[in-house]
Amino acid sequence: MIMTAGYRCGKGTDMEDQKCKEKKLKKKVGLLVLIDVICEVTIAFTILNEVHDHTLYECPECGVKFVPTLKEFAFANHTPKTRKLTCPNCGSKEYCEESYR
Ligand SMILES: [Zn+2]
Secondary structure (H helix, E strand, O other), rough: HHHHHHOOOOOOOHHHHHHHHHHHHHHHHHHOOOOOOOOOOOOHHHHHHHHOOOEEOOOOOOOEOOOHHHHHHOOEEEOOOOEEEEOOOOOOEEEEEEOOO
């Protein structure tokens, strides 16, 4: 019997058919997981970007208000109301208080 290159189950023995169906299912699940991960990363990045665009930080040392880079903002240690950032004015690395703009 000649098998074609496509994924058509139900042509071989029961065992081959079972394996074929399993392969198809694994492919579908893999694709769904990939789509899910892409969606989650996109949503997380959108939220992060939105929060970054609307926040301002005040240096506790010199009082200057500044906007950190997105990279510094994303990876800095933080509490719900503060974030550990380097002040662009005095260079101190402290927990700066967050405010909205
Ligand atoms: Zn400062």
